[in-house]
Amino acid sequence: MKKTIMYLALLAMLLFALTFSYCNDDTETITLNVYNWGEYISDGSEDSFDVNTEFEKYYYETYGKKVTVNYTTYASNEDMYAKVKSGATSYDIVIPSDYMIERLINEKLLAPINFDNIPNYQYIDEKFKSDPEFHYYDPENKYSVPYTYGVVGVIYNETEVKSENIGSWNLLWDEEYKGKILQFNNPRDALGTAMYKNGISVNTKDFGEWDTALEELKLQKPLVQSYVMDEIFNKMKGDSAWIAPYYVGDFLSMYEENDKLAFFYPKEGTNIFVDAMCIPKSAKNKEVAEAYINFMLDKETAVANAEYIYYASPCTHVRNDEEYISYMTDIHPEAMELLYGDTVPLGETANFYEEQVKVSFYENLAPELLEYENELWEKLKIESSVGGSVYLICYVIIAVIVVGAIVLFIKNKKLQALYD
Amino acid sequence: MKHISKIYTAIIFAILYTPILVLILFSFNSTNNTGKFTGFSLKWYGELFSSPSTFAALRNTLVLAILSAIIATLIGTAAAVGISKMKNKYLKGGITSVTNIPMMNPDIVTGISMMLLFVFVGTMLGNTEKLSFFTLLIAHITFNIPYVILSVLPKIRMMDKHLSEAALDLGCTPLQAFFKVELPAIMSGVSTGFIMAFTLSLDDFVISYFTSGSDFQTLPILIYSMTKKEVKPTIYALSSLMIVAILALLIISNLRSEKDAKIMRKAEKSKKVKKIGGKLY
Numbered sequence: 001m002k003k004t005i006m007y008l009a010l011l012a013m014l015l016f017a018l019t020f021s022y023c024n025d026d027t028e029t030i031t032l033n034v035y036n037w038g039e040y041i042s043d044g045s046e047d048s049f050d051v052n053t054e055f056e057k058y059y060y061e062t063y064g065k066k067v068t069v070n071y072t073t074y075a076s077n078e079d080m081y082a083k084v085k086s087g088a089t090s091y092d093i094v095i096p097s098d099y100m101i102e103r104l105i106n107e108k109l110l111a112p113i114n115f116d117n118i119p120n121y122q123y124i125d126e127k128f129k130s131d132p133e134f135h136y137y138d139p140e141n142k143y144s145v146p147y148t149y150g151v152v153g154v155i156y157n158e159t160e161v162k163s164e165n166i167g168s169w170n171l172l173w174d175e176e177y178k179g180k181i182l183q184f185n186n187p188r189d190a191l192g193t194a195m196y197k198n199g200i201s202v203n204t205k206d207f208g209e210w211d212t213a214l215e216e217l218k219l220q221k222p223l224v225q226s227y228v229m230d231e232i233f234n235k236m237k238g239d240s241a242w243i244a245p246y247y248v249g250d251f252l253s254m255y256e257e258n259d260k261l262a263f264f265y266p267k268e269g270t271n272i273f274v275d276a277m278c279i280p281k282s283a284k285n286k287e288v289a290e291a292y293i294n295f296m297l298d299k300e301t302a303v304a305n306a307e308y309i310y311y312a313s314p315c316t317h318v319r320n321d322e323e324y325i326s327y328m329t330d331i332h333p334e335a336m337e338l339l340y341g342d343t344v345p346l347g348e349t350a351n352f353y354e355e356q357v358k359v360s361f362y363e364n365l366a367p368e369l370l371e372y373e374n375e376l377w378e379k380l381k382i383e384s385s386v387g388g389s390v391y392l393i394c395y396v397i398i399a400v401i402v403v404g405a406i407v408l409f410i411k412n413k414k415l416q417a418l419y420d
Numbered sequence: 421m422k423h424i425s426k427i428y429t430a431i432i433f434a435i436l437y438t439p440i441l442v443l444i445l446f447s448f449n450s451t452n453n454t455g456k457f458t459g460f461s462l463k464w465y466g467e468l469f470s471s472p473s474t475f476a477a478l479r480n481t482l483v484l485a486i487l488s489a490i491i492a493t494l495i496g497t498a499a500a501v502g503i504s505k506m507k508n509k510y511l512k513g514g515i516t517s518v519t520n521i522p523m524m525n526p527d528i529v530t531g532i533s534m535m536l537l538f539v540f541v542g543t544m545l546g547n548t549e550k551l552s553f554f555t556l557l558i559a560h561i562t563f564n565i566p567y568v569i570l571s572v573l574p575k576i577r578m579m580d581k582h583l584s585e586a587a588l589d590l591g592c593t594p595l596q597a598f599f600k601v602e603l604p605a606i607m608s609g610v611s612t613g614f615i616m617a618f619t620l621s622l623d624d625f626v627i628s629y630f631t632s633g634s635d636f637q638t639l640p641i642l643i644y645s646m647t648k649k650e651v652k653p654t655i656y657a658l659s660s661l662m663i664v665a666i667l668a669l670l671i672i673s674n675l676r677s678e679k680d681a682k683i684m685r686k687a688e689k690s691k692k693v694k695k696i697g698g699k700l701y
Contacts, residue, residue, distance in 0.1 A: 033634040038645030045471040045654070053472070071473060072637040073645035088539045088550040089634040233650045234454045250649070257453055282548070 029066040032288050035080060035091040037275070038073040040148075042301075042308035049304035055295050059288070067288055076186075084109055090282040092289040098274045101144050102137040102364040110143040111281045117290035120297035121145060123315045128274070136361060137274070144276035145293050146314035148306075150247045150339075151359055152189070152271045155232075155254065157242040158262040169197035169266045171243055173216075178223045182235060182244035185227040187377035188362055189271070190217060193245055196268045203363045207372060214376045221380065236261060248338050249311035255332050263338060269358035274314070312339040440663060447656035454653075464657040471654060477642040478658065481622060484553075484638060488560035489618040495561070496568025496617075497610050501602070503569070504576040516573075523566040531630035534559045538631060551633035559631040560621045567620060568613035575609030576602075 034052070044050030052069040059067045074080045077100040084094060084104070096104065104110050115121055127134050128146045138144045154171055160180070165171040172181055172193060184190040194216035195202045200209045225241050233250070235241040237257045251263045277296065279289045295301055299317050303324050306313040310331075318324055319340060328335040365373065450459035468474060499519065506512040522530060535551070538558075542550030583605060587597040603610075625640040632641065643655055 031635065035634065037648060038642070039649040039652070043471060043473050045467045047470070050472065070635055072634060073642060075645045075647050079645075083634075086535070086539065088535065088542070089552075090548060091634050230647045230650050237453050238456060253650075257451055284548070 029068055030285050030288055031068050031070050032093070032285055032292060033089075033091045034069055034071045034093045034292070035083070036071065036073055036093075036095045038075060040073070040095070040275075040309060041071070042304040048308055049300065051296070051301055051304065054301070055292060058295060059291060063291070069292075084280055084282075087282065090284055091280050092283040092285050093277055093292060094280055095147050095275050095277050098137040098276070099362050099364040101276055101278060104278065104280075105138060105143055106364070109281055111279045111283060111286060112142045113145065113279055113293070114286075114290060117287060118145065118294045118297070120294050123297055123299075123302075123317045125314050125316055125319075128314050133361075134274070136363065138276070144278050145297070146274050146276045147296065148249075148309060148311040149272065149274040149314055150249050150311045151265060151273075151357075152192075152245055153248050153251065153263050153265045155236055155244050155246055155251045155261055155263050157236070157239060157260050159260045160239075160242045167264050167267055169193060169268050172245065173197070173220050173223065174243075175223060177243055179225050180242040181220075181223050181225060182232055182241045183217075183220065183224045183227050184245060185229050187373050189245070190227070190380075191373065191376065192271055192362065194220070196266060196270060199268065202271065202360060203365070205366070205369065207369075210369075210372060210376060214380060217380050218383070221383075227381075247311070249309060252310045252328075252331050252335055252338070265357040267357065269360060272359035272361060274361075443656050444660045444663070447653060447660045449653060452650070452653045464653040465661075467652075468654040468657045468661075474639075474642070474654060474658060477637055477639045480636055481639040484556060484560060484636075485618050485621040488557055488564055488621045489614050491557075492561045492564030492617045493568050493610060493614045496565045496613055497572050497606075499565065500569045500572035500576060501598070504573065516569075519566050519569050521566075522563050523570070527563075527624070527626035530563060531559070531627040534562070534627065535630040549633060549635075551631060553633065553636045556628060556632045556636060556638075559627050560624065563624070563627060564617035564621055567616045568610075571613040571616060572606055572609040575606040579605045 042048045042051050044053065052071050055069055056067050059065065074083070077096050080094055080096055081100060081103070083089060084091060085107070101110070124146055129135065129141055132139065135141055135144075154169070156166065156171065161171070161177060163171060163174055163176065165174050171177075172183070174181075184193070191210065191213045192202050194213040195204070195209070198212060198216060200213060204210070225235075228235065228244075232241075232244050232246050233254055236244055236254050239258070239260070248263065251261065255261050255263075277293050279286055279293075283289055296305070297315060299315075299321070302313055302315045302318045303321055306315075306318050306324060307327050310328075313319060325336055328339070332338070445457065446454055447464055448460050448462070449457055450461035450463060452464075503512060503515055503519075506515070534555075538555045539550045579602065584597045584602050587601040588594065592600060623640060625644065628638050629641055629644075632638065639658075643651060646652065646655070
């Protein structure tokens, strides 16, 4: 009796699992595979607008077809690239950053977008369509629709950091704040800070200049508390670090928790990025994907996303929305200026940073440079300050164990010999 | 000496459980600050229950873990029984060590080789979707099976070989003998294997990362993708709930086995009484 119950329970679990995974195995439902950065869409938490569910509703109401948005996430452009490039799975929408879009276009992995299906494209700021620098990754505007953009700056703790270096990358090399400085934990961004500091172009093809950047980082290393990405949030909010380079949108979310923090764009110049929506060639539902992109540019969606992510929106109707402006200003009184540049005239194309700060993109590097960059990064990481002593301790422990084992072995042999 | 052993135990427990306690503590924090505790609130639990993406990932993870654990337990138990009945000593040893390889292999090797295989076979079959839920399931079953075998084999060795012979003598068919006599005898090993397979599949990241397709994202992959921005305290809340659930399961199963043991003891006692009674009258 007991056993039958157990088998029944097992069977029920199996059925339950199967129905769960196959409840949408309906031939009439289209599955739209969206692959985006983690935490990069308004997802319905804290009563926000749930973009994916709303899109499913909207699509059903407009086209009479059921769509399920299958939303998955990645942590870096390179992760996304590996998945798309392997050809093992098909995504309908990916949202990579500028240099990665350039690479995807070069490798013919993207499909051209039919802009007739995206009437909301008109709201995208002219700058992203006509200024060749701002869409260098997609010169003909055929493959991408901007989603967010942002600029790297330096976040610092106003009560602790009082230095004349504020306003310059030199702050990250300031000996006075030894052990309170954070640095990016990826080669491009970290070497980038050093290059901006020394006035080197971040897209330089000169190996010597890359070496210079590495030397600069080696100089900085003793001052750096740690190389981090997402831990920046906790360290800066909890006052355990005082100076860190990061994105302006993320500064706003840190400021929400710790109002001692302040932000500046280094005068030597800094990095700007654009993340844009693209359709891979392997996409199965291109038209639905285009409807999705159009929906993302819809005012309500775009505002909800901008209020969720805190990054700058390339849409003019978001930037000029009263409700959005007051929302962002509530977070930080100068949020709009920080995000969109000095002045934001209503109803006009906003000013970009170029008037106050020089901004430049990280362009796609040639393969041999990419390899060299990784090599440099490893060199920096291997020469770790903890390294020497830790390795020494390990060697000593291993040596003691080996010697002990040998001694025991010999003793045993001798004993054995005695008995024999 | 007694004190030292007590202190030692205390230190070990502290090392084991402080991280979990800190996690649970901060899941009740009123802000998403992990540096200091700013006040008690259930905010993150509320947000967890209104966040569909986290729940979808949790559901996927559970579905995958349950399915792969069940299938791996079935295959693994059958394999263990088969291995134990092999007559050729070398073949037996060989197969036992071959089944151990996936366990010794670094996850990353298993993951990449599986992905290569799936893409290769998928291309041969002309599938557009080479990685999917099923490839993920196959991968999880594969790395679960050795653990099931590992926990079932010793139980079979411990079992009295003559048990099943006796059952056959008493008129069981071989199948009946297996289900009525052998299986109950090795059941504890089977359930240990199941639980191991379930937990391993639940927290696997590396293999899932390489073998999952676009249609199925598990919780570990979702959490990893949050690392450019911030891992939200909703994940702490979710982890705390999972820990509590697992703890409850453990307690219930322990209580039940305790109960079973009591019943067994009673039954044995009453048997003895009957025996004695039979002799008397």
